Amino acid sequence: MRIAIDAMGGDHAPYAVVEGAIAAAEEWPDTKIILVGDTAVIEPLLQGKKLSNIELRHASEVIEPDDEPVKAVRRKKDASMVVAGRMVKEQEADAMISAGNTGALMTIGTLVVGRIKGIERAALAQMFPTIDGAGVLVLDLGANVDASPEQLVQYAVLGSLYRSKFHGLTKPSVGLLNIGTEAMKGNELTKAAFPLLEQAPIHFVGNVESRDVLRKPCDVIVCDGFAGNIMLKSVEGAASVIMSELKKEFMRNFLTKLAAAIVKKGMLQMRKKMDYTEHGAAPLLGVSGLVLKGHGSSNSYAFKNAVRQARIAIQNDLVRSMSSEISNGSEM
Structure with missing residues (x-):
């Protein structure tokens, strides 16, 4: 399984994000963690650790906490959060995690990843x-x-x-x-x-x-x-x-x-x-891909637990099974 993490989102990014990613990668070697953001900033934080299941994906822009969500998503095409969302949409990642701007993540879930039909x-x-x-x-x-x-x-x-x-x-x-x-x-x-x-x-x-x-x-x-x-x-x-x-x-x-x-x-x-x-993180339910929102103040432990949540959701095929239930109109 592949999990993209917005390395630049959150009050303690990118330090807490990278620390949490390292802890998660060490505990779950079967999970590829893709850190999305400025690689020149992220790479030194890995402290020389060569973990085969951590990958870096460069993104040159960042959506700030006070950015207007819709404008930021449309104008900052290479923002770390947008790139992570696009990876989920294009099935390069099975899930994405971000502790950044909530409104922007909602916009990405809706406009980039897309909603489940009927929601x-x-x-x-x-x-x-x-x-x-x-x-x-x-x-x-x-x-x-x-x-x-x-x-x-x-x-x-x-x-x-x-x-x-x-x-x-x-x-x-x-x-x-x-x-x-x-x-x-x-x-x-x-x-x-x-x-x-x-x-x-x-x-x-x-x-x-x-x-x-x-x-x-x-x-x-x-x-x-x-x-x-x-x-x-x-x-x-x-x-x-x-x-x-x-x-x-x-x-x-x-x-x-x-x-x-x-x-x-x-x-x-x-x-x-x-x-x-x-x-760890709150899932954005109703979108056609697995998107999780971390608390703005998330520390490394929270990011590790967000990865744990994403793993469980992927293992349970959560989004596909929910989409199927909704499209079939099945009763609970």
């Missing part, structure tokens, strides 16, 4: 940690700020198929993110989407509130990208503050340090559950 918009889907350790898949997390009721139904189908194909769930339950559990709660979008979701070929369980997400009210939660991105960043921010404050309290005096030593193992397990680097 209007792709969606970013990510596993949220839950107290039972199983996790819940949430989409959309920001690929599209707005969505129509019909598009929320498509997200639900995509998310349900993903959990079925990727995680082996036989009948994934799907909930609609809302401000209350009653059927008529919410804004015009959620009120219009609710009856459509009831009729969709999924196991719809109704509305769910954001306060219950970490308790795993269902297997898949759908929402528009605006609400989803706010929820994602709220959870990340809350987790960061809580862990920071706990650390401060545990270091206050001898007795609290003793208490910290007693609960250290449990705290580390909880921290691991909430750590986005464990999940």
